[in-house]
Amino acid sequence: MVPEDRLYTKEHEWISIDGKKAKVGVTDHAEEQLGDIVYIELPKKGGNVKQMTPCGVIESVKAVSEIYAPVSGTVIEVNSTLNDHPEKVNQDPYGEGWMFVVEMSNPSEVSSLLKAPDYLGLVKA
Amino acid sequence: MAEPLLFEKSVPGRPGYQLPTLDVPLEPLPTDDLRKDLELPELSELDVVRHFTRLSQLNFSIDTHFYPLGSCTMKYNPKINDELAGLPGFADLHPFQPEHQIQGALELLVLLQKILAEITGMDAVSLQPAAGAHGELTGLIMIRAYFRDRGENRHIVLVPDSAHGTNPATAAMLGFKVVQIPSNARGGVDLEALDAALSPDVAALMLTNPNTLGLFDENTLEIAKRVHAKGGLLYYDGANLNAILGIARPGDFGFDVVHLNLHKTFSIPHGGGGPGAGPIGVKAFLEPYLPLPVITEKKQEASSIHYALDENRPKSIGRVKAYYGNFLHLVRGLAYTLAQGPGGLRKIAEISVLNANYLMQALKKYYDLPYDRICKHEFILSAKRQKAHNVRALDIAKRLLDYGIHPPTVYFPLIVAEALMIEPTETESKETLDRFIEVMIKIAEEAEKNPELVQGAPYSTPVSRVDDVLAARKPNVCWCS
Numbered sequence: 001m002v003p004e005d006r007l008y009t010k011e012h013e014w015i016s017i018d019g020k021k022a023k024v025g026v027t028d029h030a031e032e033q034l035g036d037i038v039y040i041e042l043p044k045k046g047g048n049v050k051q052m053t054p055c056g057v058i059e060s061v062k063a064v065s066e067i068y069a070p071v072s073g074t075v076i077e078v079n080s081t082l083n084d085h086p087e088k089v090n091q092d093p094y095g096e097g098w099m100f101v102v103e104m105s106n107p108s109e110v111s112s113l114l115k116a117p118d119y120l121g122l123v124k125a
Numbered sequence: 126m127a128e129p130l131l132f133e134k135s136v137p138g139r140p141g142y143q144l145p146t147l148d149v150p151l152e153p154l155p156t157d158d159l160r161k162d163l164e165l166p167e168l169s170e171l172d173v174v175r176h177f178t179r180l181s182q183l184n185f186s187i188d189t190h191f192y193p194l195g196s197c198t199m200k201y202n203p204k205i206n207d208e209l210a211g212l213p214g215f216a217d218l219h220p221f222q223p224e225h226q227i228q229g230a231l232e233l234l235v236l237l238q239k240i241l242a243e244i245t246g247m248d249a250v251s252l253q254p255a256a257g258a259h260g261e262l263t264g265l266i267m268i269r270a271y272f273r274d275r276g277e278n279r280h281i282v283l284v285p286d287s288a289h290g291t292n293p294a295t296a297a298m299l300g301f302k303v304v305q306i307p308s309n310a311r312g313g314v315d316l317e318a319l320d321a322a323l324s325p326d327v328a329a330l331m332l333t334n335p336n337t338l339g340l341f342d343e344n345t346l347e348i349a350k351r352v353h354a355k356g357g358l359l360y361y362d363g364a365n366l367n368a369i370l371g372i373a374r375p376g377d378f379g380f381d382v383v384h385l386n387l388h389k390t391f392s393i394p395h396g397g398g399g400p401g402a403g404p405i406g407v408k409a410f411l412e413p414y415l416p417l418p419v420i421t422e423k424k425q426e427a428s429s430i431h432y433a434l435d436e437n438r439p440k441s442i443g444r445v446k447a448y449y450g451n452f453l454h455l456v457r458g459l460a461y462t463l464a465q466g467p468g469g470l471r472k473i474a475e476i477s478v479l480n481a482n483y484l485m486q487a488l489k490k491y492y493d494l495p496y497d498r499i500c501k502h503e504f505i506l507s508a509k510r511q512k513a514h515n516v517r518a519l520d521i522a523k524r525l526l527d528y529g530i531h532p533p534t535v536y537f538p539l540i541v542a543e544a545l546m547i548e549p550t551e552t553e554s555k556e557t558l559d560r561f562i563e564v565m566i567k568i569a570e571e572a573e574k575n576p577e578l579v580q581g582a583p584y585s586t587p588v589s590r591v592d593d594v595l596a597a598r599k600p601n602v603c604w605c606s
Binding site (some may be wrong): 033036039059061062063 | 536539542593594597598
C-alpha cells in the first residue's frame with residue numbers, strides 16, 4: 001500500500017506536504033518489516049532536523065531502526081499519542097500513525113524524494 | 126507455569142535458617158535503617174532446593190538439546206574443562222595473593238596468551254576482557270589511544286552491514302561515528318562503497334569474517350590493503366573464528382586487532398549470559414596500549430622463569446576488568462586448546478563447516494536460501510516462502526521447541542528478511558543433523574498445510590507462546606502480592 005498523494009524516502013519514510021509544512025511517518029512496508037512496534041522516540045518539538053539524517057528511533061520486537069528526516073527544518077508538532085500507543089504505526093501508518101510535522105527550511109529538497117510509483121518499485125525489487 | 130514462584134510458595138514465619146545461640150551482646154540495627162516493607166519469601170531450605178532443582182530441570186541447554194543458535198557457536202563444553210578449573214590450586218586462588226604464590230597461574234595465562242597469539246597470527250594478547258563485546262571495546266579504546274598519540278583525529282569506524290550487532294554498538298558507545306558499508310550481491314563487503322567511505326577520518330574497519338551470512342569475504346586481503354592505504358586500522362571480530370581455526374589467521378590477512386570468544390570457539394560455557402572471556406590480540410605496534418596488568422617473564426638463574434604483573438606501562442589504556450580476567454574460564458580454554466592440539470583445532474573448523482554445508486544443502490529445497498554458495502560454519506535461510514502462508518521465522522523457531530530443538534537465531538542479520546541463522550557446530554553427530562533436517566522439513570510442510578499449528582507453537586514447553594509485544598510495551602518485572 002503506497003498512497004499516491006505523498007512522497008517517499010529510500011529509508012521508508014513518507015511525507016505529506018501542505019505549503020511549507022510537511023507531515024512525516026513511516027510506510028506500510030516499513031512497519032510490516034519491523035513487526036510489532038514497542039517504542040518510538042520522536043524528535044523534540046522546536047528542534048531542528050536535517051534531511052536524511054536520523055532524528056528518531058523505532059524499536060520493534062525484532063530490531064531497532066532509525067527514523068530519517070525526509071526534509072530539513074524545524075519540528076513544529078509531534079504525535080505524542082505514539083508514546084503510549086506505538087501500535088498505531090502498525091495499525092494505520094499513513095493516518096493515525098503519523099510521527100511529526102516539519103516546517104521546511106529548504107522546500108527545494110523535496111525534489112530529491114521519491115514519487116509513489118518509484119517507491120513501490122524500490123520495495124518490490 | 127509448571128513451577129510457582131518462591132513468593133507464591135511463601136508461608137509467613139516459616140524459617141529457612143537456623144542460628145547458633147547468641148554468645149555476644151545483642152546490638153540491634155538502628156531502627157531507621159530497618160525496612161518494614163521488605164517482602165522476602167519465607168520458605169524452608171528443602172522448599173528452596175526443590176524449587177531451584179525443578180527450575181534447573183526445565184533448562185533448554187547444550188547438555189540437554191541440540192542448539193543451532195547462529196553466531197553463538199553452541200558447541201559441547203567438555204566436562205574435563207570444569208574438572209580442571211575446579212582443582213583447588215586454581216579454584217581457591219585469591220586475587221590478592223602475592224606474586225610468588227601464583228607463579229603457576231601466571232605461567233598458565235602466559236601459555237594461553239602464546240597459544241592464542243599463534244592461532245590468530247598476532248604478536249601480543251591480553252586475556253582481560255570478559256566477553257566478546259568487551260574485547261571490542263578494549264580493542265577500539267587501544268586504537269583510539271594509538272591515533273591520539275600520533276596526533277591524528279580519526280573519528281569514524283566503518284562497519285559492514287553483515288557484521289555482528291555489537292560492532293557498531295561498541296564504536297558508537299566510544300563516541301565514534303559509525304558508517305555502514307553495504308554488502309555486494311555475493312554477501313561480501315562492497316569494495317566501491319568501501320572506497321567511497323575511506324578517508325583520513327576513518328580510524329578502523331571492523332570486520333566480522335566469516336560474516337553473519339556465514340560467508341568468508343573473498344576480498345579480505347584487498348579490503349585490508351585499501352584500509353591500510355588510507356591510514357586506518359583493521360579490527361577482526363573473531364566471534365566466528367570456529368570456521369577458520371587452524372586454517373587461516375587474521376594476523377596474516379593484515380588485521381591489527383582481533384578479539385576471540387573463548388565461550389564460543391574454545392568451548393567454555395556461555396553460562397546465563399556471562400561471564401565469558403573475550404581475549405584480544407594485537408600487532409606489536411599496539412602492544413604498549415594493552416590493558417593492565419601485563420604479565421612479564423623474566424629469566425632467572427638456574428633457567429627458571431619469574432612471572433610478574435606489570436602495572437607500570439605509561440601508554441596502557443589502564444584496567445578494563447577487576448583482577449586478571451575470568452581466570453577459571455581461561456583455565457577451561459587452555460585445557461580445551463591443549464587437548465585439541467594444532468591438528469584437532471583444524472579439524473574443528475573442517476567439521477563445523479562440513480556440518481553447516483550438509484544442513485544447508487538438505488534444507489535449501491524447503492526454505493529460501495538467499496546466498497546459495499558454499500558457506501562456512503553457519504548459513505542463513507529465509508522463511509519468505511512460509512510467510513506466504515502467514516508463518517514467520519518466529520513461528521518456526523517456536524515450533525522447533527516442540528520437537529526438542531533449540532531455535533536458531535532469528536531476524537538476524539537484518540539484511541535478510543525472515544532470517545533463520547543456523548550454526549550446528551562440529552560437536553553434533555550425523556544422526557542429530559539428520560533429525561534436524563527431518564524436523565525442519567516437517568515444519569515446512571506444516572506451514573503450508575496447517576499454518577495455525579505452527580503459529581500457535583510451542584505446545585510442549587512449560588510456558589507456551591509468550592506475548593513478547595506486551596512484555597516489551599508494558600514490562601512488569603516485579604512480583605506484587
